[in-house]
Amino acid sequence: MKIHEFVGKKILKEYGINVPESVFIKNFPPEKGIIPSVIKSQVLVGGRMKSGGVLFADNGEEFLRNTEILLKKPIKGEFPYGVLAEEKIKINHEYYISAVLNREKRSEEWIFSEEGGIEIENSENIKKGSYEEILNTVPEKFRTFLPKLKKIFNEKDLTLLEINPVAEDTSGNLTALDCVMHVDDNALFRQPWAKKFTEDDHDFHYVELDGNIGIIGCGAGIVMATMDAVKNAGYSPANFLDIGGGADKETTLNALNLLKSKNIKITVMNIFGGITKCDVIANSILEFKEINKDIKLFIRLTGTNEEEAGIILEKNNIKNYKDLDEMINALDIFLKKEVHNND
Amino acid sequence: MTEGNEKVCVQGITGKYGKFHTEKMLKYGTNIVCGVSKNSSVKEIAGVPVLNSAEDAVKIYKADTSVVFVPARFAKDAVTEAIYAGIKKIIIITEHIPIHDMIEIYSLSKEKNVKIIGPNCPGIIIPSVLKIGIMPEKAFKPGDIAIISKSGTLMYEVANQLSVNSSGIKIAIGLGGDPVTGTNVSEAFDYIIKKGIKKTVLIGEPGGNEEIKGIKHAIDKGYDGKIKTFFAGKTAPEGKTMGHAGAIVEGREGSIAYKESYLKSMGIDVSEKISDLVF
Known part of the structure; x- marks a missing residue:
């Protein structure tokens, strides 16, 4: 989660770093x-x-x-x-400093440059390494500055901390002129200061995209694969929506209703239940369809309790496609027919 | 990774998921010797003794492996306890563990020579032998293909495809969808090479560059088996997290388009559809 500059600067100040x-x-x-x-x-x-x-x-x-x-x-x-x-601060020199997460080393990585400013990406004068390595190579005046940043990075559960530039004024003082902070979403339970800026209040993962075909699935991978399949067929996904593992009726209905509120008329739902129970999803679909007959749903339910789910859907004349390919084919036929009818 | 004869302890056995999956793992034939819980009012789950500490699990029941269902905010303490108790393999199912906690766990595990798989993963399964995880076993028929996956549900989907339309699964390893995982693609390949498995399916995601690094590593190590890959997330926009904390495209190298074209240039098989994954 990204943090606004003015919030980040307050934190820097609390930890004894000069800000304007x-x-x-x-x-x-x-x-x-x-x-x-x-x-x-x-x-x-x-x-x-x-x-x-x-x-x-x-x-x-x-x-x-x-x-x-x-x-x-x-x-x-x-x-x-x-x-x-x-x-406005009178600037004598600008430096760059940041801490990130290095996925490959599975550790923190610190980056320092004597050339701060907006074109840091093009600078050849960049040092990267562990905190200790960077601490040993920075100019003397950073020896007290860096430990404060390290403390912020760890105590605030940051995944990115970037100060670009750190300005040195004419009397040699260091001031943070900008501040980019990302907080780990998984750590928000112990970072209440960041929580009040959270926009996402859904009980599922939702990312809005610019297409018109709604996508719902359980598990990030399967949702992405479903989005890709829709795109491959020549259509455009309206969103990424992962109801997660073990979704109940309420979560499922909230997901369907969110897409409805975004004026989505066709939704593709792909569930491979491990922890998720397919009959629970099937019942949620029924309840939704009852009120929203104009919204077209393409359903593929498999995994835990799929037999029960199959019976529930069949009784109510809702088709349960056997796999993703079959479902996308049906979507394709439906949409082509719709275009044809509109001609 | 697994030898198939692990003595497994379930950490967080009294929770909803811990209990449910202990029963399913037992039924599958996994040797679960005990559970650990901070809830001392429960003494037994599905015939499995429930203890208070990982230390006792090692001392009394000789547990060498643990599977973790402990909630995210307590997971670091649970895993740390297991490492100090002398557990040698830890599979972390729990999702939403803070990244800084995982960095600490990973660094301690290296120091103490402990193997970690996960977090936020479905676990590992050797069909018909053992399952240390949460996957729906029906989708995994025994065979000769190894699956490496960062995604859980997509692994089920692919396993089902390979079980029904190809030669079945030798082992499936769920690495987990977080940016920091105890086992990465390269380390999963080390195991596959050691076990002499000649067919591998790698399921990839947006973000990072582990897939390319891992396949290069396998080839450098002399892996002569067939590798097929499938990537989900071609439509993922830059800068947005797609459900998994690790699935975020930051820069060109994290995009699926880049990964796929790079692998194709290496002569690696990249499947457009899951149904194309057949050996």
């Missing part, structure tokens, strides 16, 4: 201001600077104008949570 003086502004007009200042849109998408999400103000008039602009302006389609106005 700032005000966070949620509504216009602001109660307080800072001049001269850097005004930054609080969005979670990357490339904010290049998309015009950062403006400057040297006087009150500019401050108000640019704050208002940024509060209203979506960045790459994302509306800002607010804006952060910060004092």
Whole structure:
């Protein structure tokens, strides 16, 4: 889960890292201001600077104008949570520092560069290694800065911590000018500060896509495989929706109703039940179909209690396809017929 | 990975899933010697004695393997306890374990020479011999193919396909869908090479580059069997987690398009559909 810059900076400050003086502004007009200042849109998408999400103000008039602009302006389609106005810092030198998770080594990895700034990807002067390795190679002034970051990275359950740039001012002080933090979703139970920004309040995994065919399955792999099969047949998935293992009637109905609320008229459901009981899913489908006769469902239920599920569906004239290929074929025939009828 | 003769202890045996799957594993023939639970009011589950600590499981019942159903927030403590007790193989079924906990678990397991499989995985199965996990056994008929998978339900789907339309399963190894797993694709191949299994199906996902690394590793080690791969997640957009914490495309190398074209250029068989996975 991505964390807004202004929240990340509060944490840096708590751990004794210098950040610029700032005000966070949620509504216009602001109660307080800072001049001269850097005004930054609080969005979670990357490339904010290049998309015009950062403006400057040297006087009150500019401050108000640019704050208002940024509060209203979506960045790459994302509306800002607010804006952060910060004092301008006199910069002598910029550094780059980050900590990430290295999947292959299955450990933390620290990255440091003497050349901070937005083009870090192109810098050849990058050092990567374990925390200890990096601590031993950084300039003297980072020897007290780095342990604070290490503490934040571990104590806040971060999967990414990036400060780009760390600015050194004319008197040699280090200040974090930007801050990117990702918190591990699995650790939110012990990170209550991050929890209040969670958008996802479903009891399943849902990702919206731009197509029109709804997808529901149990297990991330099977849902992705189903999406791919729909795409392969020439159609476009509307979403990724994984009801997980052992879904009950309520979860299943919530999933179906969510897609209905997104105005999805055709949904493909692919369940291979291990922990999930197919008869429970079949009964949920019946209950949903009863009220939503206009929504077309393509169902494939197999695995635990599939016989019971088969009987329930058959009694109610709902076809249970034997595998994914057969179901996608039926979807294809149905959609081609629909196009034909509309001609 | 497994020799088929493990003495298994179930950690978290008194929970809903722990109890249900203990019964199913017993029925399958797995040698479950005991369970461990912090709930001391239960003394027995399905005829299996329930103990208070992993230490007792090793001392009294000579357990050498544990399968973990303990809830995520307590999983690190449970696994750490098992490692210090002297358990040598730990299969973690639990999902949603914090990544920092897994980093600690992994580093301790290396230090103590303990093999970890998972977390967030379906476990391992040698059809007709043993099952340490939660997979629906009906989908796994005995045969000569090894399956390596990060996904659980997709592994069932593929196993079913290989059982019905091909030569059946020798072993299926569920690695788990998290970014940090105790066993990765390369290590799974080490086992397959050691066991002389000549047919392997690898089921991949978006994110990371383990599949390519693992296959390269197998070839470097002289693996001369056939490898077939299937990837789910071609339609996964960049920067969105697709259910599994590990299934997120960050940069070009994590995308399925990149993985598939790279493997094809190596001459590896990449299947478009699950039904194409036939030896």
